[in-house]
Amino acid sequence: MRARERERVGSSTLDPTRETTARSSAADGTHGVERQPGQMNATRLDEDFTSSVHVYEPHRNGLPRLRPYFKALWQRRPFAIEMSRASIRADNVNTFFGQIWLVLNPLLLACVYFLLLMIIRGRNNSFDENVVRFVHLCACLFVFHIFFAGCLRQGASSVVGGGKLLLNMSFPRLLLPLAEVRTAFFKFLPTLALFFVILLGFGRPLHWEAIMAPAFLLMLGLFGAGMAMIFATMQVYFRDIGNFLTYMIRMWLYLSPILWYPEMASDGLERIGIPPQVLHVNPLYSMLGGWSDLLVRGQIPAAEWWIAGTVWSIVAFVAGAVFFMSREREFAVRL
Amino acid sequence: MTTNSTSTADPAVSVENVSVSYRTTFEKVPTFRSAVRRLGRGQRVVHLVEALREVSFEVNHGTSIGIIGANGAGKSTLMRAIAGILPPSEGRIEVHGRVSTLLALGVGFNRKLSGRENVVLGGLAAGMTREELNERYEEIADFAELGEFIDMPMQTYSSGMSARLAFSVAVHLNPDILLIDEALSTGDAKFKQKAARKMREVAENAGTMFLVSHAMRSVKRLCNEALWLHKGQLMMQGDPTEVIAAYTKFLEVGEDAFSLEDM
Secondary structure, eight states: TTTTTOOOOOOOOOHHHHHHHHHHHHHHHHHHHHHHHTOOOOOOHHHHHHEEEEOOOOOTTTOOOHHHHHHHHHHTTHHHHHHHHHHHHHHSSSSHHHHHHHHHHHHHHHHHHHHHHHHHTTTTTHHHHHHHHHHHHHHHHHHHIIIIHHHHHHHHHHHTTHHHHHHHHOOTTTTHHHHHHHHHHHHHHHHHHHHHHHHTTTOOOOOOGGGGGGHHHHHHHHHHHHHHHHHHHHHHHOHHHHHHHHHHHHHHHHHHSSOOOHHHHHHHHHHHOGGGGGGGGGGHHHHHHOOOOOIIIIOOEEEEEEEEHHHHHHHHHHHHHHHHHHHHHHHHHOO | OOEEEEESSSOSSEEEEEEEEEEEEOSSOOOOHHHHHHHHOOOOEEEEEEEEEEEEEOOOOEEEEEEEEETTTHHHHHHHHHTSSOOOSSEEEEEEEESEESSSOOSSSTSBHHHHHHHHHHHTTTOOOHHHHHHHHHHHHHTTGGGGGGSBBGGGGGGHHHHHHHHHHHHHOSSSEEEEESGSSOOOOHHHHHHHHHHHHHTTTTOEEEEESSSSSHHHHOOOOOEEEEEEEEEEEEOOOHHHHHHHHHHHHOOOOGGGOOO
């Protein structure tokens, strides 16, 4: 029984080696038999999360012990899934228009930006060029605006919005921003379907290279998750970060290859003698560029794009997680 | 109440030299704007709060323990530390058994969601499985006596209703250790009685209960041990009648004139 007892640890620490081994030698079989029927109410199901021994000790270097933390995180994933589902339900009440807006909203947005593009530099373009431009715009705008910006916006408010639950229960708080990443992804899925309708509707071919596109989506997801964790933490300390975030997202949109093609920027830089690799300072340059190149043009991006995207996404994810966990203990007293 | 046969050599909760301190601001809503303004003036508003200092005690299985003390004595911090919500900054807490908490009122997690959905969320956050939740859901809903409100958004609930739901979820998680912070202060008289009955039931089922309360009467009635905290330090642990008497005397004569030897 003792051996099967698993630790359930929230933002806490546990030293299984020292504690449970010491005790399991002391507590022999009889003790376990005694315990099972009555006190623990132990059904099989219970044991999966009943942890009987928790040890809480100070966090070392501000971080909880990682192994039990991530184990608990993994065990509680039904909670994150349920929370994400519930927030999708709450956001758009199950009405016809509620669902429709999920798709209509990005479509109208794409039209607005396309109009803007036509006014600024649409002259002298052939119909075909404009179609490609619109399809590229849709590919990038949907994934940026719904998925990535969704991670940021909803992720930022996830901890502050968690209020009572955070004060009442001990669970790995990382579940909150991660649930919002899931929410953003599921809101993005219908727009992905919309994108393919647009792509095929305008008679553009479906390239086989598109099967590689999910790699860039994954990078974007990891990067978005990292950003969500960072902003979720910051919002606990600065509640007005949301106001600032709106403008940051808008600027990031203009600075990323959404309204323009990636090569427009690199050609421009090369002409004035700056190596185009500088563009990878913006993580979204490679992620969105690669996504669109694979989906719209069927071009496989150069190796440096893959490398830049992967490195950025992993760095952001790890840094975000560490930052979040190091502050997690304080959330209960700062909310 | 005597400890029952299932209790072991291990105490349910053992707290060794625990200190809890944290840094916080006393701003109502911390904003970036106010942070920048303070920076301009060179002010700092981050305070180090030492909520608990070197507290040590043990609580055996089957004990219902009342925690008393003035406001700011560290009662809630102690509960949070035992629940693992606010891990100690020094010392060590060992908890043997499944903990269910009722610290801040209301499961109210997402006020747009129905009571039912909030119960599910709360249960999953506490680590229950879906199957278990489905099994116990009816019990939880029945106990809370919300009727058809259970399927309405939580924002339509009165504060008493959400407190009832929260209490119902907490006691139905089948905890070994139940932590309750001032939970009886809301809800109507009828529900208070029902809640007190349920708490006694939990206590009698060999559960261990921590009850933070300012109502000395409920501590006397529900607890077989009491613990008195003052300014983060443990003043006394023992029989509720004695501890309450000491505490009451302390309140009357004031801090300076009081020493425990007077008892």
